[in-house]
Every structure is written in C-alpha cells, then in structure tokens.
Amino acid sequence: MIDIAAKIHDKFSIEFKVGFHVRRKRDQSNFSINTWMFIPNSLDINSLTYDKSHFYRDVKSYIRLITPVFLLREICEGEAIPLKNLERVFHKTASEPTRTAIKEYESQIKMFTAIFKSAIRDEVVHLLKNNIKDDMEYLIASYVESVRNILLKFRYLRKIINVPTISSEYLNYFFFADEYISNLVDQRTCYLIGFLQRKDAGKYEQSIGLLTSLWHDEAAYRQEMKYISVDKDNPLKNREFIFRRSILKKYAESDLFLRARKKKDGVLVEQIYYSLAAGLSMIFATTVAFSFQMKYGNFTMPLFIALVVSYMLKDRIKELMRYYFAHKRLNRYFDNKTEIGIKDASIGWIKEAVDFITEDKVPREVMNMRSRSALVEAENRITDEKIILYRKQVFLDRVEINKNSEYPIAGINDIMRFHLSRFMQKTDNPEEAIYYLNEEGESVEIYGEKIYYLNILMQLQFEDQMDYKRFRVSFTRAGIIRLEELV
Structure with a gap:
C-alpha cells in the first residue's frame, strides 16, 4: 500500500x-x-x-522507517513493549557497558522517544478531530493518565543506569530523550488547553483543569531539571528553546533514518550505447574513405576532400546517435539509484x-x-x-x-x-x-x-x-x- x-x-x-x-x-x-x-x-x-x-x-x-505504532496507553500498560525493552537494555548496559551494549542502549532510547512522539501526536490529532462530545472528557482524562504514567515509569528507569559503570556522557543520552519528551508534553498539552478554551471553556472546565495540572507539573519538573522552557518575555530564551528542540528532534529520530547511498543508474548500458554511436560513426567515415580511395586512388584531391568531409560528418553522426540512444533509454532506465x-x-x-x-x-x-x-x-x-x-x-x-x-x-x-x-x-x-x-x-x-x-x-x-x-x-x-x- x-x-x-x-x-x-x-x-x-x-x-x-x-x-x-x-x-x-x-x-x-x-x-x-x-x-x-x-x-x-x-x-x-x-x-x-x-x-x-x-x-x-x-x-x-x-x-526513514515508519515509526512503530503504539497507542499512548499501550506504552505504559499491559506488555508495554517499549518500556520493557528499555528496562532490559538498561540493566544489561549497567552490568556490562561494552561498546555494543552502549550502542544498543542509545538506539533503544531513541526508538522509545520516536514512538512516544508519534503516539502523543496521534492522540492529540484524534482529540482535535473528535466529534463525539460525550467522549471528550473521557478521552482527555485517558490522555492525562497515560502521559503521567509514561513519564513516571520512564523517569524511574534512570535509577538503573545512574551507577558508577555509566559515564556522564552515556547518562546524557537519557537526559536528551527526557528533555525532548518533556518538550512534547509541554507543547501538545498547552495546545490542547487552547483548543478546548476556544471550543467551549465552560463545558470542558474539568478537562481543562486536568490538562492545566499536567502542564504545571511538567513545568515544575523542567525547572528542577534546568531544561529551557518557553518564556513570553524572553525572546532569546525562546530562540534557544526552538533551537534545542530542533536538535533533540533530529537526535531522537536519527535511529529511524536509513542509510542511503545514491549513485547514477544505468552507467554500463549508457557506455554501451555511446560506444555503439562511436562505432556507427566510424563505419560511415571508413566506408567513405575506402570508396573514394578505390575510385580516385591514394594522395588525390578528391580523397583529401572526402576524408575532411567524412571526418566532419563522423562527429555529427556520433553526437546524433548519442542523442538518439540517450532518449531511447529514458523509459527503461533511471537517473539515480539509491x-x-x-x-x-x-x-x-x-x-x-x-x-x-x-x-x-x-x-x-x-x-x-x-x-x-x-x-x-x-x-x-x-x-x-x-x-x-x-x-x-x-x-x-x-x-x-x-x-x-x-x-x-x-x-x-x-x-x-x-x-x-x-x-x-x-x-x-x-x-x-x-x-x-x-x-x-x-x-x-x-x-x-x-x-x-x-x-x-x-x-x-x-x-x-x-x-x-x-x-x-x-x-x-x-x-x-x-x-x-x-x-
């Protein structure tokens, strides 16, 4: 599909x-x-x-790979595959911090962050499009509960890797993901609050209250962790916030991007066609030279003129044939192959x-x-x-x-x-x-x-x-x- x-x-x-x-x-x-x-x-x-x-x-x-699809509640309930994978890799890396283990540890952190990003995006889009008014309060409550559970369980895993065997450089991988996840919760939740306020602030007062409480709790956590937050009175701080968010986004999604090696396609066939063009033009020039030589002999003026003309036409025929072959191959071959x-x-x-x-x-x-x-x-x-x-x-x-x-x-x-x-x-x-x-x-x-x-x-x-x-x-x-x- x-x-x-x-x-x-x-x-x-x-x-x-x-x-x-x-x-x-x-x-x-x-x-x-x-x-x-x-x-x-x-x-x-x-x-x-x-x-x-x-x-x-x-x-x-x-x-890039299509991000694995999980609902928000699936990330923190039942099997909770992303969190279980993280916990398993964290324990393994803390015990044996080999180069391979560290690589897998960073990869799993990035994948978890990418999965959370897609899940919270899809959940918010669903809320914005929801036309069943009676379900809105339940959906908002489910969103808040799921986000809180995910944040709690994810941040609890930090204790597993906060050990002497894990250097501050490797611990930073966790903090990068934590800051980006916090950014997502901060911005998505604030956007939802504005959406409900514009829609019907009185009717959704309880839902707005739940979202506001989540936003304030996350703002306090960001301040405690010294993560940069949005400040309406500080353009420099907001610039830094956007810059860091962009870098963190690229970092979190980098594991999904595929290795891509681009090269020109059909190079061998192209050279064969061009060789044929050169061969056909040479056949023409040689035929003209032999014909005039047989009729007028060697070292005669007609032969000299024929050689000059055939040489001139040979190059034109070669270019015309190259042009013809180049256009004949358009439907069968491509410019690039990645x-x-x-x-x-x-x-x-x-x-x-x-x-x-x-x-x-x-x-x-x-x-x-x-x-x-x-x-x-x-x-x-x-x-x-x-x-x-x-x-x-x-x-x-x-x-x-x-x-x-x-x-x-x-x-x-x-x-x-x-x-x-x-x-x-x-x-x-x-x-x-x-x-x-x-x-x-x-x-x-x-x-x-x-x-x-x-x-x-x-x-x-x-x-x-x-x-x-x-x-x-x-x-x-x-x-x-x-x-x-x-x-």
Whole structure:
C-alpha cells in the first residue's frame, strides 16, 4: 500500500510524505509512483532553462522507517513493549557497558522517544478531530493518565543506569530523550488547553483543569531539571528553546533514518550505447574513405576532400546517435539509484528519473484528471503548458527489515520537499492594482494577488492496485499561498 500526505513546509517549499507499506505475508514488495507536473508557460520553466540538475537541487528527500505504532496507553500498560525493552537494555548496559551494549542502549532510547512522539501526536490529532462530545472528557482524562504514567515509569528507569559503570556522557543520552519528551508534553498539552478554551471553556472546565495540572507539573519538573522552557518575555530564551528542540528532534529520530547511498543508474548500458554511436560513426567515415580511395586512388584531391568531409560528418553522426540512444533509454532506465539499508544490511532500493515530456505522452486518464478550463485550453493553443514527469520505483525486502528491528516495522517513509523558488523567479509582482467604483461613485484603487497555479498529478501503483492523487499549488512571487488536494 502507498499512502501520501502533502503540506506546505515553508513559504517556498511543499512536502510530500509518502509511506510505502510492505505486505506482512510477502517477502518482497515493489512500488511505483509517476508524478506529472503541469507548469504554466509564463514561468519559463522548460528543458532549456531547467535541466535535471536543477530539479534534483530543488528536491530534498529523507528516507526513514515508519515509526512503530503504539497507542499512548499501550506504552505504559499491559506488555508495554517499549518500556520493557528499555528496562532490559538498561540493566544489561549497567552490568556490562561494552561498546555494543552502549550502542544498543542509545538506539533503544531513541526508538522509545520516536514512538512516544508519534503516539502523543496521534492522540492529540484524534482529540482535535473528535466529534463525539460525550467522549471528550473521557478521552482527555485517558490522555492525562497515560502521559503521567509514561513519564513516571520512564523517569524511574534512570535509577538503573545512574551507577558508577555509566559515564556522564552515556547518562546524557537519557537526559536528551527526557528533555525532548518533556518538550512534547509541554507543547501538545498547552495546545490542547487552547483548543478546548476556544471550543467551549465552560463545558470542558474539568478537562481543562486536568490538562492545566499536567502542564504545571511538567513545568515544575523542567525547572528542577534546568531544561529551557518557553518564556513570553524572553525572546532569546525562546530562540534557544526552538533551537534545542530542533536538535533533540533530529537526535531522537536519527535511529529511524536509513542509510542511503545514491549513485547514477544505468552507467554500463549508457557506455554501451555511446560506444555503439562511436562505432556507427566510424563505419560511415571508413566506408567513405575506402570508396573514394578505390575510385580516385591514394594522395588525390578528391580523397583529401572526402576524408575532411567524412571526418566532419563522423562527429555529427556520433553526437546524433548519442542523442538518439540517450532518449531511447529514458523509459527503461533511471537517473539515480539509491541503496537503502539499516546498519550494514541492505533492505531495498529507490530509483528515480525526471524528464520534460510532451502532452501526447501523458496517459489519457491523467489528462482527463487535469481537466483544464476552457480558458486554459485556449491559452494552451498559443503557449502550451510544460510537463515534467518524475518517475520513482521502490523495492523493499520484508525479510531484511524484520531481521534488523525488534519492533514491527510497516515499511518506509520517503519525505520529499520540493522547493519552488526557481519557479517564482520570473513571476510578476505579487500584487496588481485593480479598480472599482464605491457607493459614492468614486474610483477606488485596490490591490489583488497575481497568482499562479502548479498542478501535480500522481499515479500510485502497488502490485495490482492503482490510485491517483491530484494536488494544486497556488503561489505568487512572495511565496506559496495554498496547497490543496483536488478530488
């Protein structure tokens, strides 16, 4: 299965989070994504002004394992696998702090933190979307109880590793996780309080009280541990808080990121094609030389002229054949191949390629989904849209993934950020003067946004399943305004 979530990452970039979920009963899984980008001609983005190197500079990808899914209450109740794994590794490391044990100790801390981050995020999102009013108080109480239990049990484990065999450097791994978890509880809980206050402060007074108590208790703990907290009157402190949170987030999630080695794809085949091109051009030049030599003999003016002309044409034929072979191989081969792995084990690969294509090479169902308006169709008769096709194929080995993780891993996330700064370089001013008459009959000048649209269609294929997604990005020279999924 392939799932995809799109959002605006910042003023000049959009983000697609693509999840590739491998089947549990299959040893191997193959995925394919074709993405067509329909670009207005006025942006002057075409094969001459925007080549492959520009595209790959504008794309930034992060490949990581999908975080193991646990409910908040599952982390601290019943089997409580994440906490049990931590306790086991803590005891082992305290007794035998070998290099291997320390590595596993740090890895388990990071994994626990990542699991908690996803669990509390999902729980808060569920609360924000909950439409059953009678369940809200119960859900809030469950959230507060689960968070308190997790914090209590996690922090109790510190006593296991607070021993002479564990240096302060290794103990810091625990404190890094503790500070980040505290940040998450602090910010998520405060956001929930604001949400309930805006929704109906009177009705949810009891729930707000529970959340407020949790927030104040955590604030006191942060002060005791000397963790940096948000301070409305101290911009420098808030800057430091955001900086540390960013670093701690990367640290906590680093164990999920996969080893990725990118290299050019199809290099051997490319060289074979180019060799064929050189051989064909040489055959032409040699044939011309032999023909003129047999007819006019050696050391004659006609032979001299024929050799010069054949040499000139030989190079042109070679370049034309190189161009022909380069374009013939586009559909079969890719620009890059990225080997992905966990530690030293390879778990699969990702291939990608990008090219400008003409409209007649776009599948009919994709063009139907593009559904241009009559005005756009009229414009295209004068200046046609440019179309970029970005192809991606993914192969994952379920057996190797299972071998290298103690947790059930559903697959990988490919987080791709696409920067649109180059697309905005040749746009007009972000605002344009327009006029209307007010109630007094006076001409009034106002300003409206000069907007551009980038349409993106995706074809997602997994085994015999085929799905399509359509997105539209609205932007001006000042930045991205909106990203919407169209049905």
